[in-house]
Amino acid sequence: xxAPKPAPVIExxxxxxxxxxxxxxxxxxxxxxxxxxxxxxxxxxxxxxxLLRCADLLEPIDAGSIHLDGARVAFEDRxxxxxxxxxxxxxxxxxxxxHLTVLENVALAPRVALSLTPRAAERRxxxxxxxxxxxxxxxxxxxxxxxxxxxxxxxARALAxxxxxxxxxxxxxxxxxxxxxxxLETLRSLAExxxxxxxxxxxMAFAADVAxxxxxxxxxxxxxxxxxxxxxxxxxxxxxxxxxxxxxxISGGRRGPGR
Amino acid sequence: MATGPARKGLLVxxxxxxxxxxxxxxxxxxxxxxxxxxxxxFDGRYFSTSLPAVAEAFTxxxxxxxxxxxxxxxIGLLIALARSITAPALAPLRIFATIFVxxxxxVPSILIIYVLGFGVPALQLDGVPKEPFFWALVTxxxxxxxxxxxxxxxxxxxxxxxxxxxARALGLTRIQALRYVVIPQAFRRVIPPLxxxxxxxxxxxxxxxxxxxxxxxxxxxxxxxxxxxxxxxxTTALIFLIITIPMTRLVDRLAAKDRNAQLGGTR
Ligand SMILES: Nc1ncnc2c1ncn2[C@@H]1O[C@H](COP(=O)(O)OP(=O)(O)O)[C@@H](O)[C@H]1O
Ligand SMILES: [Mg+2]
Numbered sequence: 323x324x325a326p327k328p329a330p331v332i333e334x335x336x337x338x339x340x341x342x343x344x345x346x347x348x349x350x351x352x353x354x355x356x357x358x359x360x361x362x363x364x365x366x367x368x369x370x371x372x373l374l375r376c377a378d379l380l381e382p383i384d385a386g387s388i389h390l391d392g393a394r395v396a397f398e399d400r401x402x403x404x405x406x407x408x409x410x411x412x413x414x415x416x417x418x419x420x421h422l423t424v425l426e427n428v429a430l431a432p433r434v435a436l437s438l439t440p441r442a443a444e445r446r447x448x449x450x451x452x453x454x455x456x457x458x459x460x461x462x463x464x465x466x467x468x469x470x471x472x473x474x475x476x477x478a479r480a481l482a483x484x485x486x487x488x489x490x491x492x493x494x495x496x497x498x499x500x501x502x503x504x505x506l507e508t509l510r511s512l513a514e515x516x517x518x519x520x521x522x523x524x525x526m527a528f529a530a531d532v533a534x535x536x537x538x539x540x541x542x543x544x545x546x547x548x549x550x551x552x553x554x555x556x557x558x559x560x561x562x563x564x565x566x567x568x569x570x571x572i573s574g575g576r577r578g579p580g581r
Numbered sequence: 582m583a584t585g586p587a588r589k590g591l592l593v594x595x596x597x598x599x600x601x602x603x604x605x606x607x608x609x610x611x612x613x614x615x616x617x618x619x620x621x622x623f624d625g626r627y628f629s630t631s632l633p634a635v636a637e638a639f640t641x642x643x644x645x646x647x648x649x650x651x652x653x654x655x656i657g658l659l660i661a662l663a664r665s666i667t668a669p670a671l672a673p674l675r676i677f678a679t680i681f682v683x684x685x686x687x688v689p690s691i692l693i694i695y696v697l698g699f700g701v702p703a704l705q706l707d708g709v710p711k712e713p714f715f716w717a718l719v720t721x722x723x724x725x726x727x728x729x730x731x732x733x734x735x736x737x738x739x740x741x742x743x744x745x746x747x748a749r750a751l752g753l754t755r756i757q758a759l760r761y762v763v764i765p766q767a768f769r770r771v772i773p774p775l776x777x778x779x780x781x782x783x784x785x786x787x788x789x790x791x792x793x794x795x796x797x798x799x800x801x802x803x804x805x806x807x808x809x810x811x812x813x814x815x816t817t818a819l820i821f822l823i824i825t826i827p828m829t830r831l832v833d834r835l836a837a838k839d840r841n842a843q844l845g846g847t848r
Pocket of ligand 2: 370491
């Protein structure tokens with residue numbers, strides 16, 4: 323840890339968010355260096371989705387700041403749309419566009435938001451689909467695909483604007499267990515290719531395996547962060563310990579994270 | 582072909598319909614004044630003599646509702662979009678659109694036709710047209726743009742907000758998200774209610790007769806006044822039915838198809 327840390331790609335400073343006067347995010351400080359993969363864990367209702375939506379400038383924040391490549395960005399910016407192109411987000415519920423084919427889903431943002439020619443946009447979409455093993459589904463409509471395939475299309479769609487950071491919000495929670503593996507595999511290879519990712523997840527084994535850093539969120543606060551080994555092996559905060567104990571007792575005989 | 586139970590159902594339906602029709606015909610036909618009424622409303626001679634003039638005047642109605650519809654479809658969409666604007670700076674636009682819709686949906690059409698069709702030309706402003714056809718067109722466009730904008734708005738709101746959010750997350754502007762994601766999905770859902778309003782518009786073209794436009798209803802009234810026989814009015818009614826019934830069936834078919842598509846699709 324002697325070398326100076328590289329400048330973060332994305333940085334959240336003192337981020338606070340209220341819904342109806344209730345503090346849902348309470349002073350979040352979090353930054354991701356280039357190529358870093360950070361997993362957000364925490365019980366449901368702890369604020370993971372809200373954090374990702376705020377970081378993606380999909381919602382205004384009440385205090386704090388968001389920095390992308392060192393520049394401050396905000397929901398209220400005139401060029402917030404431009405900033406969103408540099409951030410990719412994938413939702414739990416896929417949210418594919420049902421009236422467009424798989425190829426059109428992926429090509430839409432390059433064509434419309436990046437103003438690529440239709441041919442160039444389509445070429446980029448085809449390459450992405452191919453790299454995610456979806457080439458032969460390009461002409462299908464989303465509702466003809468399995469949940470796992472739909473979620474991988476959503477990942478391809480989010481990558482189509484060549485974002486600097488990919489935000490993923492429990493993207494396997496709506497999937498049958500048998501389909502979870504293929505989506506996690508996709509994320510793993512994205513991590514290997516150097517994609518910077520912030521991943522909210524309940525898949526502890528996956529988090530332990532793929533993350534450079536784990537952040538435990540509770541009640542809108544970042545309670546503890548550290549390497550997977552440290553967080554899963556020897557959590558310091560009693561709240562983290564309690565959460566992990568509960569998670570392990572639920573997952574029961576399944577291979578627990580961090581041994 | 583119809584199988585056992587379906588065939589039986591069809592037979593029962595046919596039979597009961599015939600019985601009811603016979604009862605109605607008997608009741609009406611046996612009333613002492615029926616011969617008089619029949620002569621006044623359903624006289625074959627007057628039907629055939631009135632048909633050419635009434636049908637020709639109907640081309641005015643057709644012109645009116647086609648031109649009106651071509652204006653209503655885009656204007657209604659613009660009003661719907663104006664009402665869904667959230668930018669504070671453009672609030673006046675939203676407020677104006679809301680008042681517009683409330684007003685033209687809330688006041689009886691016939692009053693609006695009177696006020697605009699007689700009132701505005703009476704102002705004798707320079708450059709303001711005086712032709713009744715023009716004012717008939719303007720009133721129908723205003724009234725139906727208000728109705729149609731509500732149809733569009735309901736269609737836009739029927740698309741789940743997560744769709745717009747997914748589009749915005751990709752970096753599309755609000756307008757682009759509406760243009761490429763929300764409106765195309767909303768459009769399919771609004772076709773049946775749009776056609777319904779279109780049928781209403783066709784019928785309401787008869788209302789502009791009060792401005793002196795000699796469209797089919799006015800023509801029928803003229804013939805009725807000349808002959809003291811109501812049959813020309815029935816001729817007009819028949820012409821309207823010939824146009825509107827197929828459209829009504831089309832609306833039903835499209836609506837049923839849409840229901841099936843939604844049941845068949847996922848989520
Ligand atoms: N749009 C919203 N309006 C009001 N409250 C919300 C909204 N979204 C989330 N919340 C509340 O904020 C808290 C955090 O929710 P969320 O970010 O979805 O947590 P997580 O993703 O960790 O389950 C919850 O208490 C939730 O009820
Ligand atoms: Mg969530």
